[in-house]
Amino acid sequence: MVNECEVCGSVEVIPFRCKRCGGVFCGEHRLPEYHDCMARRDLARKIFLEQSSSESAHQTRERATVDSTPRLPNRLHKPRKSLSKGFKYQLSGFRYGVRRFFRRLLRSSYIIPLILIIIVASVASYTVYTDNGSSVDGFFKGLSDIVYPPVYTQSLKLDSNTYLANPDGTHACVTIYRNATDPTYDELMSFLWQDDTYLKTYVPGKFVCINFATSLSDNAERNGIKAHVVSIELSGYPYGGHACNAFNTTDRGWVFVDVTGNTAEQNAQGQPKSWGLVDMKVGYPYLIRPLTFTYGWTEEPLGRIISYQIVS
Structure with missing residues (x-):
């Protein structure tokens, strides 16, 4: 009969017709994934074939490129070390970090007071020890005398x-x-x-x-x-x-x-x-x-x- 479901054979007063394969189905089997829709299988097969053909073409191009590369004798054909490239990246990252640190330090609002404190402390220590009769060897000596007094x-x-x-x-x-x-x-x-x-x-x-x-x-x-x-x-x-x-x-x-x-x-x-x-x-x-x-x-x-x- 025209109103029978093609999967389970149940008679439907108002049957469902699949827009992809044109079959008649009940309400339970109306969706393509529930009645093994032929159009859905054909679409999946078409997609698979297209992907397979694109991958094979890519592999063919790679093989042709490798085959066209001139080969050197074994004693001259040495692989490059990947460590040098990684070290280069690490060194560039380190340099960038150092530059960024000094840029932030110079832009900071604490750098000028810090420099002033160091200068004033050094001068004060220089004056004190000179008045006491001891010799002081400049900026860093005066600063060290503050941290580690003699x-x-x-x-x-x-x-x-x-x-x-x-x-x-x-x-x-x-x-x-x-x-x-x-x-x-x-x-x-x-x-x-x-x-x-x-x-x-x-x-x-x-x-x-x-x-x-x-x-x-x-x-x-x-x-x-x-x-x-x-x-x-x-x-x-x-x-x-x-x-x-x-x-x-x-x-x-x-x-x-x-x-x-x-x-x-x-x-x-x-x-x-x-x-x-x-x-x-x-x-x-x-x-x-x-x-x-x-x-x-x-x-x-x-x-x-x-x-x-x-x-x-």
Whole structure:
């Protein structure tokens, strides 16, 4: 019958006719993809053939181009390295990045204040150090002196939370000279014989062993000798702790020096003022071997060394 679906054979009162192949179909099979439309298959086959022919023509042209290229002998026909091309791209990108950075820096509103700060800081440092009598070698030297000052003050720190203290409770400090170096033993002895820190008077509660140690350290650093302060814990000593100095000589290693002076009573009794060397060994008595002394006087040990720490 005329109104039968060509796929399922169902009779339709109002059939659907495909515009591509002209067939009659029910409502379920009216679309081309549901009744295997011949016109749709022919169209797909035509497209496939056209694509195949274009690809074959392209391959034929490529083959003809390759075949027409003159071939060189194997020893001369060397492939080009792709690394050089990639490196060229990387180098050009780097140059572009550098140029863009400087362009943005020059256009920035911070460049002029930054330059002014550097110039003013350099000039200020130049003026300060010239007035103090030291020589300055221009712009960069003055700027480096600001960042890394040649002379600065440092607190004596035992650990992250503990500092050595003066009798008044303030932090004990020493002056550090960056140009100071470790001396030889003879250079150290020559300095100690000229130093007069031991001639000062020991005043309980005002000027004690830590003050003698920091004074000697400052004098040594000022004379170009790198000095250190030592914190000592003693047993059998009424004050519990003591302080002296240490010097790391280049030929004899560590040398410990004690320049703690006499009290007013000791001076009244005629006890000689002296400074001496100390054999710093844990568990041994803290005994000062005086190098400036009067015959008839002997030094008594302050106590037994429990521990010691080189602070600065």
